[in-house]
Amino acid sequence: MPSVDSFITLSTQGEAVYTEKRSKFLAFAQHVASEDEAKDVVGAYRKKYYDARHVCYAYILGDHSERTRANDDGEPSGSAGQPILRQIVSHGLTYTLVVVVRYFGGVKLGTGGLAVAYKTAAGDALDMAETEECIIRSTIKAHVPYTEVDAAMRLAKRYEADVLNREYEANETVLTFAVRQGQYESFRTALQTIFTIRLEDSEEV
Numbered sequence: 567m568p569s570v571d572s573f574i575t576l577s578t579q580g581e582a583v584y585t586e587k588r589s590k591f592l593a594f595a596q597h598v599a600s601e602d603e604a605k606d607v608v609g610a611y612r613k614k615y616y617d618a619r620h621v622c623y624a625y626i627l628g629d630h631s632e633r634t635r636a637n638d639d640g641e642p643s644g645s646a647g648q649p650i651l652r653q654i655v656s657h658g659l660t661y662t663l664v665v666v667v668r669y670f671g672g673v674k675l676g677t678g679g680l681a682v683a684y685k686t687a688a689g690d691a692l693d694m695a696e697t698e699e700c701i702i703r704s705t706i707k708a709h710v711p712y713t714e715v716d717a718a719m720r721l722a723k724r725y726e727a728d729v730l731n732r733e734y735e736a737n738e739t740v741l742t743f744a745v746r747q748g749q750y751e752s753f754r755t756a757l758q759t760i761f762t763i764r765l766e767d768s769e770e771v
């Protein structure tokens with residue numbers, strides 16, 4: 567399970583094939599970093615499987631799974647995209663796209679049968695992929711007098727913060743740290759104990 571400052575995503579692709587009453591469902595799961603990338607991947611599958619009846623998909627994006635989309639591509643409403651999406655949710659994933667391509671086998675499955683088929687195909691593809699935990703980090707830019715650099719670096723080591731950038735100015739060094747989000751406030755407070763350090767606002771990385 568991810569912590570409050572991490573998320574789980576796919577590190578490899580997963581593929582699966584599911585057949586129900588001669589309809590064949592080809593499922594593909596992979597990591598995507600943005601909506602544009604997801605659209606490009608879906609477009610590539612539509613082009614590759616141009617002769618398929620439906621190319622349905624769902625994805626979840628965002629460090630906190632805040633952006634979702636599900637598409638039925640002509641299947642009865644809620645029978646394809648939502649079952650795929652629920653599989654991504656149940657696997658606890660984000661930055662993840664699942665595409666399910668359907669070749670119609672001549673026998674109608676009904677809304678319930680379709681939902682089971684899309685759910686099963688999507689779940690099987692996700693099960694075939696490997697996952698990884700990614701840490702959400704925030705940056706802190708600190709203006710540090712040269713005499714205080716060693717103290718700042720000791721604090722960085724204590725809080726396992728990395729130095730992303732180092733700029734040298736006339737009387738100070740500007741250090742950009744990246745620290746795990748859960749440690750951000752503690753690290754910032756610790757830096758402020760060095761009174762001559764000036765801090766700037768952070769961004770997620």
